[in-house]
Amino acid sequence: NLHMVAHAGISEHLVDSEHCLKMGECLCGAAAAHKLTVVHDLRQMDETNTMQCHREGFVTVSVFHIHAHEQHLGFFNLHFRQPKIFDRREVALLETLGQLLGIAIENMRLANREREMAVSEERNLVAQGLHDSIAQGLTFLNLQVQMLDDSLQNGNLDEAAEIVPALQAGVQESYDDVRELLVNFRSRLAEGDLIASLENTVAKFERQTGIATEFIADADGAPFPREQQLQVLFIVQEALSNIRKHAMATKVEIRLTDRHHFALTIHDNGVGFDAAILRSQSERHVGLNIMHERAQRIHASLAVTSETGNGATVTLNLPYEQRLAA
Template identity: 30%
Template sequence: MKKRFLGSVMFHITLSLSSIIAIAIMTMFASYWITEQADIDAYAINVGGSLRMQTYQIGFYTNTGLTDEAEKATLLFEKKLDSPIFSQLRQSTDVISVLNDLKLFWYEELKPNLSQNNPLLTQHLATQVLLANKMVTLLQNNAEHRIVLLRTIQLVAVFITLILGVLIFYLMKLWIQTPMAQLTQAAHAIGKGDFTQRVHVKGDDELALLAATLNHTCDAIAAMYGQLEKRVQEQTQELKRNNKALLFLFSTVRTMLEKQGHKIDYQKLLDQLTELINIQNIELCLMTAHGETPYLHLHNQQMKDHLCVAKNCNICFGDAVFTNIEKPDNTLYPLVYNNINYGVLVVSNDQTMSTHSWQNQLVQSVADQIALSLNLADQHNKERRIALLQERTVIARELHDSLAQALSYLKIQVTRLDFSQKKLQYDQQQPIIDELRLGLDSAYRQLRELLTTFRLKVLDEGLYPALNKTLELLTEQSDMHFSLNFAIQQVPLSPMEEIHLLQIAREACQNTVHHSQGRNVWIDVKQTHTNTVVLTISDDGIGITKTAKLNHYGMAIMQERAKQLNGELNISDRLGGGTEVMLTFTPQNSTAQ
């Protein structure tokens, strides 16, 4: 492009300035030359005029007989007539001719006739004066001619300068101002984002090159801008699609997590996935962890050819995404988690999805979420079964340690009563009957305690509402006042830990109601700086050492629960009167940290 523009704006500017400077220099040199020639014109005119005056003086002195003054005037006249000023004059031939005539007439005619009473003197003086006047007139005309010439040169220089200036201004506007205005306007519009601007500058100089470059740049930017807009639109569509996919995945994960243990609507999930990836042929088969045939088969209503029609589940087993050899259009996504196969998600498409396509990644993520959800459901069921077994073990242990022992004791007493009946030892039967009555009362009381214990539960809100509910029931059953200080809202307790804390607090509070003979009970639950949880139940009763009868069975239960928590249970007299039960243990979550 640069080879087509070999001209230069600076050349035009330099040429214009050079023309103006050349005219100015020529005018100054001409003026100097003319003024240099007219430098001595005034002096020459003055000397020529004085020759005329000297002629009059010579005639006057001669006619009056003043010989000495006449000689002096004659010497002065000849001196001025031979003045070197006339030799320095660059006059015309007329001035030189008149000067020669004046000298010739003086030396040949007037000077020889300088005598008093000479009749020709007056005529010669008049002729001499005429020659002097003629020379002065010629000198004056030449000086005026130089002045006129100087004025003419200056006027011509001014006229030429004006014409050249107007021409230069026009050319500068044509070559510089107009292109610069167009370039400035185009640059301003381009700065605002209008890349359709075009600048049309004729010529081959830098401004024309700049205009052509600017047009080329605008074309390139416009093309690039169009490509960027297209890419932005594509990226926007991709972002919208990814946003929908993320929202779908988030909704899927939240649904599966929220509905643990509940039935999940997989058909709705399948329909949403179909709409999102725009592939109509999708089917889902779910199997148990050890099953070989699906217990649930779902598909789109638009599907006509089902893979599972063949009832051959062996072709669907795998640990990664694969393609069915018999039907290359089918892509299978096994629902595998922890090496356990929970089924398969089949996508049938005329054009197989690429491995790195977003549809493939989305379907794979959905398959992983379904497998994870099913695995979590299995884990939840296992935990429930384990919890049920543990609870049955606890119930069996509680029955064995309490009611079974009491019944064994009653069985022994029945055996004694039967033995005394056979021996006719009637006097020994009444004490045995009394012991049987006491044993039955104790067994009945223990049975009620166990029923109350097994029916007690932690509410969904947590341990704090359950403690409040327990204290409300105890307040209704007694006249004692219960105060609760619960300061472990920030401590994450497991459900088993909450149950043991609730049971120990309930058992301790019941002991205060039955045995303390006090008026107030204080329950305090807090956490120490070492992440240890401390449960304290204290009362203002008679104290542990003065209690006449204590529920040793309840004490054993509390000790057993403290061991389950890997904690320590201490029962002692309270300072100021009463009993204090203190449980100290470290939660499992704090230990894990």
């Protein structure tokens, strides 16, 4: 079926009668079925009296196709109350208009698909983060509950009393993890300003954790798109989340340099880890994998370095060649 999606200058009665046509039905449907550009002089047609457009006072009806990349997308009509003969230049102009409309429609469809893919990818990252937080938390809580059950069955109330605070702490940590993930997911750039958004993120992290955090920005480069800026913000949030949960740090330094190239480092003075072990167990570290995926989205490189007892450093580099214009 053919559906009318926009109109101007025709009556509601005509809209109602032709809002949905079968292919091959009426003049427009017949032209659409054969994918032809057609100009009809209604005065010369035998079935004129049966056509609603003629009863509305139109004497010339034209049909021009909307297409892109050899794909037929629809058509548009021009109705005239006076006889109209199109010369070759007018026909060429209107056919070009049909091509431009087709390209515009196709671009809108592609943009919608891209947004759908972005939403799907973002949901996948959130799902990974939730799985990481909840799975670890529930595993710990399950072990504690089993220990509590054993203690109660054995009548060891002192041991049970020691387990209860650990259970409470585990529940609170799981709650904090999920809340943090959801808050980060809803993050938006502060008026499109990455620096201001990072300052807000750092201030909130320092306030909630008590970890002294310094943010140093040397930013004089050209602005880049919101999508790239948002991914940088999300990477910083994920890195700070990992520090909160694992590093046992007392100090964090975030340094941003944005000139010809863009570089960001996040360093903590925590317990660190063995980088070789981390690489061998990469599938278990969802947070790090999420940061790598976000970096890949904006064509940046991300590296995590650490030594046991010497903290850890996350480095994000976005070369000038990969920077998109805002």
